[in-house]
Amino acid sequence: MNHLSMFLLVLVTCALSKNEKLNFFPNLPVGEYKVYPKAIIQCKQKQHLFEYNLYLNRISSNTSEVKGNITCMKPMDDSDNGEYKVYPRAVIQCKQKQHLFEFNFYLNRISSNTSEVKGNITCMKPLDDSDNIVIINAVKDSIGGWKDNALILKISKACSSFEKVFGNLRTTFNLTTKNNNFNRNCPYPAGVYVSNGFDFTSFMANAILPKQYFYGVYKARFEMFDKKNNQIGCVIFIIEVKRPWETE
Numbered sequence: 001m002n003h004l005s006m007f008l009l010v011l012v013t014c015a016l017s018k019n020e021k022l023n024f025f026p027n028l029p030v031g032e033y034k035v036y037p038k039a040i041i042q043c044k045q046k047q048h049l050f051e052y053n054l055y056l057n058r059i060s061s062n063t064s065e066v067k068g069n070i071t072c073m074k075p076m077d078d079s080d081n082g083e084y085k086v087y088p089r090a091v092i093q094c095k096q097k098q099h100l101f102e103f104n105f106y107l108n109r110i111s112s113n114t115s116e117v118k119g120n121i122t123c124m125k126p127l128d129d130s131d132n133i134v135i136i137n138a139v140k141d142s143i144g145g146w147k148d149n150a151l152i153l154k155i156s157k158a159c160s161s162f163e164k165v166f167g168n169l170r171t172t173f174n175l176t177t178k179n180n181n182f183n184r185n186c187p188y189p190a191g192v193y194v195s196n197g198f199d200f201t202s203f204m205a206n207a208i209l210p211k212q213y214f215y216g217v218y219k220a221r222f223e224m225f226d227k228k229n230n231q232i233g234c235v236i237f238i239i240e241v242k243r244p245w246e247t248e
Contacts (some may be wrong), residue, residue, distance in 0.1 A: 037064055049073040082212050084241045086204040088115055089217065094234035100124045101224055101233030108197060113247045116197040121175075128187035129157035131232065132225045140217040150218065158224060159186035166207045174198045200239075215241050 040054050054068035091105040105119035137151040155161045159169075163186060166172055175193045217240050224233030 037066065040066070082215075083244050084213050084215065085201055085244055085246070087240045087242060088117060088200040088237060089240055090238040091117065091119075092236040092238065094221075094223075094236060096231070096234060099224075099231065099233045100226075101127070103222075103233065103235035105195070105235060110197075115200070117200050118195055118197045120192055120194045121173075122192050123188065123190045125232075126187050126189050127159050127169075129159050129161075130227055131158040132156050132227075133158045133162060134223045134225065136221045136223070138219040138221075139214075140219070146219055159188065164208065166203065172198065172203060172206075200237075204239075213241055215243065217241075 037056055040056060042052070050073070051071040052068070053071065054066055056064045057067045058064045088107055091107055093103070101124070102122040103119070104122070105117050107115045108118045109115045133155040135151075135153040135155070136149065137153075138146040138148045139150040141147050155165075163169060168185065169175065169188065173193075173195045174197060175195055177191055177193055217238065220237045220239055222233075222235050222237070223231055226232050
């Protein structure tokens with residue numbers, strides 16, 4: 001993904017619920033807040049299509065304003081992000097010890113511009129809400145390297161929360177079992193669940209996700225953790241986010 005602009009931004013996000021413990025900067029107070037700028041730093045890189053020449057101007061003992069200019073070498077519009085479709089490019093097994101949840105997925109091309117995901121999930125314990133999911137996205141840069149932590153999504157209550165976002169597991173992934181031992185909803189018993197093939201593009205389009213996103217190639221790492229924060233499952237998808245009219 002080409003860099004159009006660059007400036008230094010430090011952003012800290014903390015999401016809390018009444019069922020979660022605060023695990024963020026221990027010993028610091030938490031409450032209502034105001035934000036004060038302390039510095040603006042220009043990134044030492046090649047010239048970008050958008051150049052931010054900004055600085056702080058102190059106008060009183062406790063107030064500063066931001067002044068300067070922005071040089072735009074191209075129109076500032078929505079051409080770099082917007083509505084999208086997601087296409088799978090690869091499924092990678094995590095190189096780690098055996099997990100309680102093993103994802104054995106692969107891509108199966110069914111036409112010149114369509115691929116489906118097939119394989120199976122081996123669950124050595126029930127899939128329920130005692131576990132958590134962490135999705136870590138890396139984005140491919142203009143020279144082919146991966147920039148980690150482009151987006152980190154933490155999902156508690158793995159089973160029911162996943163279904164709220166992506167839909168019923170059985171129907172979404174087109175899953176079957178040897179003895180058809182399949183609950184209609186969470187929790188799901190231990191066993192081997194076979195996917196006869198599901199359309200990843202439709203899977204993402206039907207999910208409750210932002211309807212606009214930045215175009216590019218991403219490496220999405222899905223990790224599962226138990227209540228003691230032990231990793232119990234992992235699979236990696238390489239995906240490409242494209243404009244709706246672009247084909248695979």
